[in-house]
Amino acid sequence: SAAHAAKDAVAGVAHAAKDAAGGIRIPGAPGSEPPTVAEPTEPREPLPPKPEQQAPAPVSPTGRDTGAPPDARAQDGAYLTTAQGVRLYDTAHSLKAGARGPVLLQDHHLREKIMHFDHERIPERVVHARGTGAHGVFQSYGNAAPVTRAAFLAEGAETRVFVRFSTVQGSRGSADTVRDTRGFAVKFYTEEGNFDLVGNNIPVFFIQDAIKFPDVVHAVKPEPVREIPQAQSAHDTFWDFVSIHTEAQHHTMWLMSGRGIPHTYRTMEGFGVNTFRLVAHDGATTLVKFFWKPRLGTHSLVWEEAQLIAGADPDFHRRDLYDAIEAGALPQWELGIQTFPDTEDQMFHGIDLLDPTKFVPEELAPVQPVGLLTLTGTPTNFFAEVEQVAFHPGHLVPGIDVSNDPLLQGRLFSYLDTQLTRLGGPNFPQIPVNRPHVPVNDMLRDGFHQDAVHVGNASHYKPNSIDGGCPFTIGADGGGYVEVPEPVAASVKERRAPESFDDHFSQARMFWLSMTPLEQEQIVQAYTFELGKCYEQAVKERQLLALANIDPELCRLVAQGLGLPAPEATIPLADDVVVSPSLSMIGKAWPTDGRRIGIVADESSDLDGVRELREAIDAAGMVPLVIAPHGGMLGDATGAPLPVQRTFLTARSVELDAVVLAGAPAPGPDATPAHDAKAGGDPKTPSVDPRVTMLVAEAFRHSKAVGAWGAGSAVLAEVGITGPGVVTGDSPAAVLEGVRELLAAHRVWERFPVRV
Numbered sequence: 001s002a003a004h005a006a007k008d009a010v011a012g013v014a015h016a017a018k019d020a021a022g023g024i025r026i027p028g029a030p031g032s033e034p035p036t037v038a039e040p041t042e043p044r045e046p047l048p049p050k051p052e053q054q055a056p057a058p059v060s061p062t063g064r065d066t067g068a069p070p071d072a073r074a075q076d077g078a079y080l081t082t083a084q085g086v087r088l089y090d091t092a093h094s095l096k097a098g099a100r101g102p103v104l105l106q107d108h109h110l111r112e113k114i115m116h117f118d119h120e121r122i123p124e125r126v127v128h129a130r131g132t133g134a135h136g137v138f139q140s141y142g143n144a145a146p147v148t149r150a151a152f153l154a155e156g157a158e159t160r161v162f163v164r165f166s167t168v169q170g171s172r173g174s175a176d177t178v179r180d181t182r183g184f185a186v187k188f189y190t191e192e193g194n195f196d197l198v199g200n201n202i203p204v205f206f207i208q209d210a211i212k213f214p215d216v217v218h219a220v221k222p223e224p225v226r227e228i229p230q231a232q233s234a235h236d237t238f239w240d241f242v243s244i245h246t247e248a249q250h251h252t253m254w255l256m257s258g259r260g261i262p263h264t265y266r267t268m269e270g271f272g273v274n275t276f277r278l279v280a281h282d283g284a285t286t287l288v289k290f291f292w293k294p295r296l297g298t299h300s301l302v303w304e305e306a307q308l309i310a311g312a313d314p315d316f317h318r319r320d321l322y323d324a325i326e327a328g329a330l331p332q333w334e335l336g337i338q339t340f341p342d343t344e345d346q347m348f349h350g351i352d353l354l355d356p357t358k359f360v361p362e363e364l365a366p367v368q369p370v371g372l373l374t375l376t377g378t379p380t381n382f383f384a385e386v387e388q389v390a391f392h393p394g395h396l397v398p399g400i401d402v403s404n405d406p407l408l409q410g411r412l413f414s415y416l417d418t419q420l421t422r423l424g425g426p427n428f429p430q431i432p433v434n435r436p437h438v439p440v441n442d443m444l445r446d447g448f449h450q451d452a453v454h455v456g457n458a459s460h461y462k463p464n465s466i467d468g469g470c471p472f473t474i475g476a477d478g479g480g481y482v483e484v485p486e487p488v489a490a491s492v493k494e495r496r497a498p499e500s501f502d503d504h505f506s507q508a509r510m511f512w513l514s515m516t517p518l519e520q521e522q523i524v525q526a527y528t529f530e531l532g533k534c535y536e537q538a539v540k541e542r543q544l545l546a547l548a549n550i551d552p553e554l555c556r557l558v559a560q561g562l563g564l565p566a567p568e569a570t571i572p573l574a575d576d577v578v579v580s581p582s583l584s585m586i587g588k589a590w591p592t593d594g595r596r597i598g599i600v601a602d603e604s605s606d607l608d609g610v611r612e613l614r615e616a617i618d619a620a621g622m623v624p625l626v627i628a629p630h631g632g633m634l635g636d637a638t639g640a641p642l643p644v645q646r647t648f649l650t651a652r653s654v655e656l657d658a659v660v661l662a663g664a665p666a667p668g669p670d671a672t673p674a675h676d677a678k679a680g681g682d683p684k685t686p687s688v689d690p691r692v693t694m695l696v697a698e699a700f701r702h703s704k705a706v707g708a709w710g711a712g713s714a715v716l717a718e719v720g721i722t723g724p725g726v727v728t729g730d731s732p733a734a735v736l737e738g739v740r741e742l743l744a745a746h747r748v749w750e751r752f753p754v755r756v
């Protein structure tokens with residue numbers, strides 16, 4: 001009977017309470033003892049976030065202070081509670097009918113814990129799923145004030161920002177260094193509301209009309225039958241699409257260049273891509289394109305390096321960004337603008353400013369710096385900020401308006417729409433990272449995840465008399481957003497692009513001809529690799545035809561690599577192409593801040609020299625990493641131990657920008673500087689540890705600076721590393737000087753074979 005069962009259950013609990021071998025414990029129950037699970041520390045409040053990591057201060061959607069402290073988290077108090085705030089005494093055992101019995105449905109804590117866990121994931125972004133973000137500040141130079149009324153571009157304005165970098169194709173857990181376009185999205189929390197600049201690291205796009213976005217994304221994403229390949233464009237459906245749809249050829253050319261494999265996010269250029277319109281205080285308009293210029297220069301990985309990193313450290317770009325910010329090497333970009341007269345035809349030097357597959361070379365319209373972006377803080381919580389941030393090119397402020405670029409027009413629809421599914425309803429602007437830093441007084445009400453407690457009976461419709469007509473609207477003079485009264489020509493309703501959109505090849509040709517021979521070689525290799533991964537012969541042949549229409553030499557080299565005949569061009573090649581040297585990433589000198597230099601040493605090394613080198617690297621704003629046979633310390637015996645950052649096992653050349661071998665007694669049968677006797681090597685073998693040989697050989701192959709002093713030079717000779725970019729000297733200081741000079745150029749370019 002029920003009464004009987006209840007009696008048994010009570011007996012069961014009593015039995016469990018008495019079970020000293022570890023069962024359910026009820027503090028205070030007769031015969032019970034304190035909980036068996038000992039906590040590692042005394043109860044305490046959660047640690048507060050670091051000040052620079054705080055989320056934007058919560059401002060309620062009605063503009064009222066929520067009353068919550070700025071760092072309010074669902075983690076207050078020293079004790080674990082349920083979501084209802086009830087303290088818990090055990091979170092490791094379900095409530096059971098006896099220690100060996102079935103679990104009871106009445107266990108609210110179990111139900112709540114599992115229910116919440118079951119729903120922890122939200123849909124990843126349909127594109128740009130893999131990303132990383134950071135907080136920062138934007139300081140305006142004020143020189144854009146004559147052309148725009150935007151307050152954040154006024155003299156002396158300082159604006160908080162949140163930035164998210166991303167790849168496009170891969171899933172949320174895919175590798176950072178795949179060949180792909182990168183997203184560069186910036187949310188400015190301006191005093192006039194949020195402005196989002198949602199750009200990429202390539203200034204042109206695959207398509208001219210947003211209606212084709214699903215096509216290009218379906219083509220590049222994993223093929224549907226086997227859902228492979230992940231985060232790769234090297235497959236048939238992508239090349240099938242771009243070879244037929246030749247307006248994608250220009251973007252594809254950028255993707256095959258070093259731009260498709262950025263070195264780090266800190267050294268990546270950003271572009272607003274679409275043409276926007278600036279509006280001055282007097283209403284005058286100017287067309288504009290936006291740029292982000294990295295202070296450390298624009299640099300790329302080499303392909304083999306990118307592939308190795310994808311395995312060795314799939315979080316490479318994310319880690320690099322966060323390490324730099326946490327080390328105080330704050331990443332910086334200048335915001336630049338190219339401005340064009342807002343003429344009726346919206347053309348500039350024959351380039352259609354409404355065609356997003358075209359860009360304007362800097363030689364024709366210089367990029368004028370108008371402000372400085374500095375990233376200052378990593379997220380407090382990745383999900384809350386990076387995952388839940390919602391960008392939208394339609395988030396505009398007074399002084400910035402859109403153009404009729406058909407790609408931008410479609411984007412204006414897509415972003416709000418996608419957030420509905422991704423963030424589960426229409427109230428995502430209330431998520432802390434999305435909240436403006438100004439009062440909000442909208443008439444949007446209710447809906448899923450409504451956080452605001454709106455007041456008043458008549459504040460949600462207009463016109464009203466009951467609420468005295470509140471809230472009021474206001475014109476441009478009071479900071480209202482007023483669209484530019486652009487005349488729209490009387491026209492017919494039709495599905496058609498202007499004829500100026502028909503040229504698909506001349507700018508791809510310009511890009512190709514603007515590259516140095518070395519960059520051209522990298523492009524050839526990338527096309528050959530990607531097409532070499534395709535199975536369909538017709539796809540390869542069609543893409544070769546597209547290349548023939550860009551440049552016969554490019555086509556010939558790729559065809560040679562594929563073992564196919566090079567077709568003839570089917571269109572006349574543009575012979576009046578403007579070459580744009582500013583597109584090349586080679587031949588310039590850049591600051592070396594944050595560059596990582598590995599120092600290979602062991603117990604027998606010149607540890608004073610290593611110490612001196614570490615300090616000098618650090619003082620120069622770069623990052624020294626001591627690589628040794630074992631972790632912990634080097635030189636314990638000498639009384640001045642040196643901390644080891646990487647071991648021969650954990651170090652891989654791809655995370656370094658340069659490698660230096662420490663000086664030591666000359667290599668002999670029992671002691672070479674990099675000899676790993678203590679880590680298990682055979683002390684009788686005179687050779688260098690094979691992991692060190694690989695480290696140096698890889699760094700050399702990827703055209704990185706390699707250095708050594710004293711006996712370290714003998715090791716380089718032993719492993720056959722000589723030639724340009726190998727710096728040997730008598731002292732660590734001399735070696736560092738040479739290495740630093742090489743790092744300013746990013747790589748030892750002379751070492752690359754120009755044609756293979």
Ligand code: HDD
Pocket residue numbers: 125126127128131164165166182183184185198199200205209210211213272273274356389390391407410411414415416418419
């Ligand atoms: Fe887009 C995300 C950039 C064309 C539709 N896009 C997204 C992100 C960036 C861009 C950086 C990630 C934002 C974040 O970090 O959360 N997109 C661009 C650029 C484009 C572009 C520079 C060309 C100029 N996008 C484009 C078109 C469409 C979309 C033509 C649709 C018609 N984009 C989206 C989206 C996404 C998105 C589906 C996915 C996740 C999201 O919006 O929030 O709405």
